[in-house]
Amino acid sequence: MPGGPVASSVMARLVSKSLQRSVPLNVHLDVTYRCNERCVHCYLDHRDHGEMTTAEIKRVLEELAQAGAFFLTVSGGEIFLRPDLSELLAHARALRFDISLKTNALLVDEARARELKAVGVRRVQVSLYSADPQIHDAVTKIPGSLERTLRGIHLLQQQGLLVKLSCPLMRQNVHAYKGVQALADALGVTYTLDPTITPMLDGDRSVVDSRVDSSELLAVFEDPVFNKRLDPRAAPEQAKPLAAEAPHHAGAGLARAFDNIPCSAGQNNVYISPYGDVYPCVQMPLATGNLRKQSFREIWYGSPQMRRVRDSRESMVQICGGCEIKQYCQRCPGLAQMEDGDMMGPSWRACELAELSARVAGIENPVSAYRQLWDEGKIAGKRAPAVGGLVTIAPLAAAQG
Amino acid sequence: MSAHHAAAVDVRPLQNPLAAWRELEGQVVIMSPEDSVLHELNETASFIWKRANGERCIEEIASELSAEFEVDQATALLDTQALLSELFAKRLLADAGWTRG
Numbered sequence: 169m170p171g172g173p174v175a176s177s178v179m180a181r182l183v184s185k186s187l188q189r190s191v192p193l194n195v196h197l198d199v200t201y202r203c204n205e206r207c208v209h210c211y212l213d214h215r216d217h218g219e220m221t222t223a224e225i226k227r228v229l230e231e232l233a234q235a236g237a238f239f240l241t242v243s244g245g246e247i248f249l250r251p252d253l254s255e256l257l258a259h260a261r262a263l264r265f266d267i268s269l270k271t272n273a274l275l276v277d278e279a280r281a282r283e284l285k286a287v288g289v290r291r292v293q294v295s296l297y298s299a300d301p302q303i304h305d306a307v308t309k310i311p312g313s314l315e316r317t318l319r320g321i322h323l324l325q326q327q328g329l330l331v332k333l334s335c336p337l338m339r340q341n342v343h344a345y346k347g348v349q350a351l352a353d354a355l356g357v358t359y360t361l362d363p364t365i366t367p368m369l370d371g372d373r374s375v376v377d378s379r380v381d382s383s384e385l386l387a388v389f390e391d392p393v394f395n396k397r398l399d400p401r402a403a404p405e406q407a408k409p410l411a412a413e414a415p416h417h418a419g420a421g422l423a424r425a426f427d428n429i430p431c432s433a434g435q436n437n438v439y440i441s442p443y444g445d446v447y448p449c450v451q452m453p454l455a456t457g458n459l460r461k462q463s464f465r466e467i468w469y470g471s472p473q474m475r476r477v478r479d480s481r482e483s484m485v486q487i488c489g490g491c492e493i494k495q496y497c498q499r500c501p502g503l504a505q506m507e508d509g510d511m512m513g514p515s516w517r518a519c520e521l522a523e524l525s526a527r528v529a530g531i532e533n534p535v536s537a538y539r540q541l542w543d544e545g546k547i548a549g550k551r552a553p554a555v556g557g558l559v560t561i562a563p564l565a566a567a568q569g
Numbered sequence: 570m571s572a573h574h575a576a577a578v579d580v581r582p583l584q585n586p587l588a589a590w591r592e593l594e595g596q597v598v599i600m601s602p603e604d605s606v607l608h609e610l611n612e613t614a615s616f617i618w619k620r621a622n623g624e625r626c627i628e629e630i631a632s633e634l635s636a637e638f639e640v641d642q643a644t645a646l647l648d649t650q651a652l653l654s655e656l657f658a659k660r661l662l663a664d665a666g667w668t669r670g
Binding site: 178179186191237238264266267291330 | 589
């Protein structure tokens with residue numbers, strides 16, 4: 169029977185194949201921007217500017233499945249504010265999507281948790297800012313929200329759903345990460361800590377004030393717990409004609425798959441807003457088309473903006489090419505676009521974080537190439553502009569009325 | 570039923586409805602709903618998986634496999650049984666219509 173030896177990583181091969189064929193393997197679909205929390209760091213406009221209808225989202229899901237999309241993240245806003253959420257998830261499951269949800273879990277009750285399990289949702293990522301209710305509730309601006317979120321998590325776990333905690337790190341909760349880790353341990357769930365705070369989609373940078381200063385972040389970076397990954401599952405199983413692995417084992421292979429590609433945006437990753445606007449990534453505010461006017465295929469394969477992103481390569485980022493601490497850098501092209509005006513240019517925030525990481529790794533006085541040029545006065549006017557270089561500052565559908 | 574026991578040829582295998590899967594360039598990947606393990610099938614295994622829809626019995630699937638890949642019926646049947654048993658052991662097939670050996 170045909171079927172040669174399997175390589176080291178199922179996920180890496182899948183990703184590699186999707187990159188070679190420009191298959192939108194990962195879809196982030198926001199079904200609403202409305203929310204029942206008012207988090208201090210949130211980048212969304214919570215007013216409803218005309219969300220896609222149930223029928224429109226179902227059609228979009230069908231188009232995505234046809235294009236090969238597999239990993240579907242349904243997010244918001246708060247997803248449970250959509251009364252048709254169950255119907256949408258059932259449709260996505262009928263199309264055989266692997267579904268992850270992002271929620272604050274405030275509206276999770278026993279019936280909803282049972283429904284999620286029955287429909288086949290695989291993972292639920294819950295936003296949680298601290299194990300201390302005072303800190304958490306101050307971020308969400310909803311008194312009692314931590315207690316309700318924890319109850320929601322409990323109900324999800326009761327149904328056997330895989331829960332993951334997501335904790336953005338900001339000034340308001342930077343010292344709470346150890347508590348979040350301890351809580352995750354107690355719950356037996358995984359967690360992520362992320363210091364990335366992005367400007368609002370309309371270009372408003374006020375939320376960026378919540379970012380943790382470099383000096384304070386250094387203490388966090390120096391704590392080994394920051395990079396701890398909790399998920400002690402078995403090593404990948406190798407068998408023919410069926411190979412299997414837990415996705416998190418794919419790390420090194422994935423890095424090789426990306427090689428000179430800056431990130432997954434527009435390569436095998438796509439973001440869709442509640443208004444049908446299509447972006448290469450949730451962190452890249454480059455509108456490439458609207459699904460109320462064009463098919464997904466037309467936008468994904470035909471949009472000049474999407475193709476520009478897809479054709480970009482890390483080697484095109486000239487300043488960064490010679491950076492001595494490049495190995496510590498996680499430049500985000502979307503953030504570089506929003507804050508520094510050029511997706512193919514350096515990102516001041518990425519430089520700061522790379523310098524911190526390099527320092528933690530033992531390098532004395534690490535300086536990014538961008539900072540060095542700035543210090544030498546060779547890139548005047550380029551440093552951390554007050555207003556980012558947004559290509560589009562409002563959702564297409566809203567802008568077009 | 571385990572990977573070491575052949576399934577009866579009249580069993581009509583059915584994909585676990587909770588399993589997520591996609592076909593990319595003739596090869597199927599399946600995300601296991603219970604343990605979040607990603608499975609990859611080769612071309613022939615993908616062929617079998619797509620036919621595990623509760624409508625065809627193992628013998629019929631093996632016949633189609635034999636015709637498509639030009640292998641003899643006996644080999645196709647053994648391979649089909651082995652794969653389906655493995656998929657069942659990994660809970661990627663539904664219990665309905667399946668008898669544990």
